[in-house]
Amino acid sequence: MTRAVRHLLVIAAQCRAMGSPLSRLEEAARELHDVLTDPSLGGCQARTGEHPSLLAGDDLTQDDVHKAVDAVVRQAQTDGAVVVLALLGHGFTPPQRTELFFMVRDSTTQSVRSAVDVGALIAGIADEPGVDGLIAVVDTCRAAGAIPDVGRLAGGVRAGRSRLAVLTAAAADQPARDMNLSLSLARTLREGVPSAGPALYVDRTLATALRDQVSGQVIGRAEYDQDPFPLEDLWLARNPGSTAGTHGDVVGPVGRRDLTQSVEMWRGPRGLPERLTDGTLLELREFVSSGQVDDELNPDARGLVADVVTALLEVSRTKKFLAEFLADSLTSELLRSAGRLAGFPSHAQGTVPLRDLLEYAVLRAQALDGAPWNGLARFVAALFHHAGVAHTDPRLQAWARGLQVVTEVNDACVEFTEDRRRRAVRLVISLAGAWTEWPEEVDVWLLGRGADLPLYQHFPCETGGSHGVARAIGAALDWARRELPHPELLEHIDIAAPAHLLARWHPEEEKVGRYLLGAKYSVLTRWSGRLDEAEDNAEINNAARQVLKKIASCGAAPVKWISTAALHDRSALEYRLSAGQYDAAIGIDHFPDDLEEVLQLLLPFAPIVLWPRGDAHPLEGRLPGLVRERWHELPDGLAAAYRSRWEAHQGCTACLGDIRAVWHDEAWLEFCRPFEHRVVTVPEEET
Structure with missing residues (x-):
């Protein structure tokens, strides 16, 4: 199809x-x-x-x-x-x-x-x-x-x-x-x-x-x-309920394409069987290894055919192993999450997610200079990590030994665990008091897993403008480093700001001490409106949770784009927003002159809002395609993209660093929960 x-x-x-x-x-x-x-x-x-x-x-x-x-x-x-x-x-x-x-x-x-x-x-x-x-x-x-x-x-x-x-x-x-x-x-x-x-x-x-x-x-x-x-x-x-796969069809579109191409390189155009089963692949592998043919176009391609067949047979074997071992937890959402964690693009999950993700792992995610089966090891490790199964589990280790990827599986699991631990340590800096211009002070929370965390403090902005905010952020960083238990390091910063600052301020480009803030920290921007003592915070946060749940179940980039024409009729747009018609991430496909007013309209209705920088003119018309292609990297990939943009940007026509984002994930909405009831308290520790 x-x-x-x-x-x-x-x-x-x-x-x-x-x-x-x-x-x-x-x-x-x-x-x-x-x-x-x-x-x-x-x-x-x-x-x-x-x-x-x-x-x-x-x-x-x-x-x-x-x-x-x-x-x-x-x-x-x-x-x-x-x-x-x-x-x-x-x-x-x-x-x-x-x-x-x-x-x-x-x-x-x-x-x-x-x-x-x-x-x-x-x-x-x-x-x-x-x-x-x-x-x-x-x-x-x-x-x-x-x-x-x-x-x-x-x-x-x-x-x-x-x-x-x-x-x-x-x-x-x-x-x-x-x-x-x-x-x-x-x-x-x-x-x-x-x-x-x-x-x-x-x-x-x-x-x-x-x-x-x-x-x-x-x-x-x-x-x-x-x-x-x-x-x-x-x-x-x-048809998600199709049982076609149970009739023995073990090969997806990526595998069929690679097998067709390799066979054609070897012997010219050949029609493959309509259904490729384990038995068909085994027969082909035996023929490739021992069969004598007189019509070889390229004898060297025989090895390539053998490699593709071996990879597809391993996909089938690993699929059966996972379907049995993770029978109670193997869901589409788990597969999508594991694919993202392994670094696979959203299109890798195809129409039969387990099979197609495994095919991507063995045929597309394998580095030429890496260990054999490294891409597969990383994806399987990501599955077990999200399923909450320790990498020391005997069945996982037995599978890894069979492919000689024990080290690769262990390394990936340690990496995922360490990354989760590092992400739990965050500094939240709120500029919620900046009602019209810059705030007189910033509120700061240090989040983590230590016995004394989370902690709260506030710091005055002694001078006006962004310079005063930068000095306050520097003081907050000094405080956080003193308070963090050894050997924890602070790597992640959340900046919560009102719409009028989000529209014109790029906090990662603010010089704090000797460095730009984004040079040494991963900075993610949030909307401070969810921290205000507003009566409807519980309502908008609950709606955001529903949207995030839907986004998590989407295979492709779940973004609904707003054009110039849609912004022209602002009352109609507001009606559609209030009617729940934008139940996804919202993207503005251009840079509007009144971005501040547009953000004020959109931010209460969407947990994720994207738009291009004002100086990203070559990006016109390319933003939806760029976001669709790089969605699996967001929001984490923005920090690296912004750093890359500082290095060399001339001539770039479609750059991830040109995208601005306000991103509210589940962890942030949990952080906001105490503010939903108009009581400003220190938030509970993230889990």
Whole structure:
């Protein structure tokens, strides 16, 4: 299954004429939108701005619906993409007719002109040249009336050469209740369908799975396919519950690509078996080691084929070992965390995380001058570290001895443990009192695991401006070094500042003593608003925890970008923020002139906010791609990136050091917990 671009539009409309609002409408719309934009599941492009991929509310009009559809169709035509459309809300069919009409704010069942003709809408999208297909989910009463007349497609501008799949919530004479289709569909896409393959389609298998969950309404489906040259199958989502791997397919896309290339180097183009099993790999290894062939193009490549086959067999063996040993703790989140700790990019986890991460470890993370299996040893060590299993465990040591990587595993485990211990020692410096300009004093907390920690102190800023803050930071550092028990070293500093300082001040570039602060310390910027004695701190921190949990479950960079157009309509942006539509990290894809005001708006709604430096002009248009590529390095990689930027930056067109960030992780939110109740106390020790 390929990963072509797919564009999503979820429309959830309330209707005044239907009485009380649908209580679960927005919940269902958000659940469906989230799963369909999850890179590891629905894989659709999430959009914000003027034409977002989620349109929900009680004020939507026919014009809003048509404009949103026009926008997503134009984008799909540009990308040659599939459109996924979901309509949630009220629907009706006129007397003696079966055509479904989707109801918006001012619709009534007495006027078809007041509502949206769903069949015509669906047929029109599918018939648009350049659209690679349409999948429609219709969760309304009488939803089966949304299925268009095939004649509309056969007689359209594409002469019927289009593709369409429609999933409906109820028969043409039935009500649909409680948004059951959307909620059940979202749940099914997240959990998967064991009886299906690697992908889920609008087919009998999916319909049966949904019908088993929903009673009182008939889940229906319809398919139309007359396009002989599609770019990819019309799949709805990847199937996390697929049991395809249990049938013996042990090789993922990275392994298949490397094996294909090495075999072609050796003997020219050769078709590999559709399913590569342990048995297939063993036969190939035996043939490579002993088989006599007359058509070798490059005899030296025989060894390369043998190396790839050996690596893939080790992936299969280690996968079985981990699946048995870590059976109680092996989750997708554990795998993602271990991949990040091992230094793997987010795309390494693929669609079958354990297999694909192991393939990356043996085929991409192996240094040419390193010990054999070093990348694999590091990843396995990271898994055990996150699972809380000691590296001295006999089973891990036995596995390491088998590959002769005992030293590599032990070194990695010690490194991870030491890094965790060092990170626990932090100096928090708060400039929360700087309401308009620079503060008169800074509050400081020294955090760690010693018996006397944490400690609190405050230091006056004897002179104005950043110079006074720098002197206060220097005094705080002297105090912290005296208080730290031997042999602890202070390496990490958190600077919490208000929005007006975050917009223009780079604390790591402040000279403190002989050095720039960031030259000797890893400096991470936070927003001091979470330390203010504000009534809504508990609310915004709880929302941030929910977002962080979602971010941790994402395979790709979970950033929603805000464009110039989105900032132009500030009231609409604030509404979308308050409606929870930016439930991810937020990135500003440009440097706005009023950055201070923008940060003041965004920071209460997002635990992570990114933007480019004001002097990073060559970065225009490159920021989302750069963040996506380097997400696995954040936020830790920022400190090193800033240092690199000081060394040589001329001619750099896309530099991690050009990215500014305010980053609130779980540990920081725990630090903020005492301030949620308007009581300023020394925070408890981090765990």
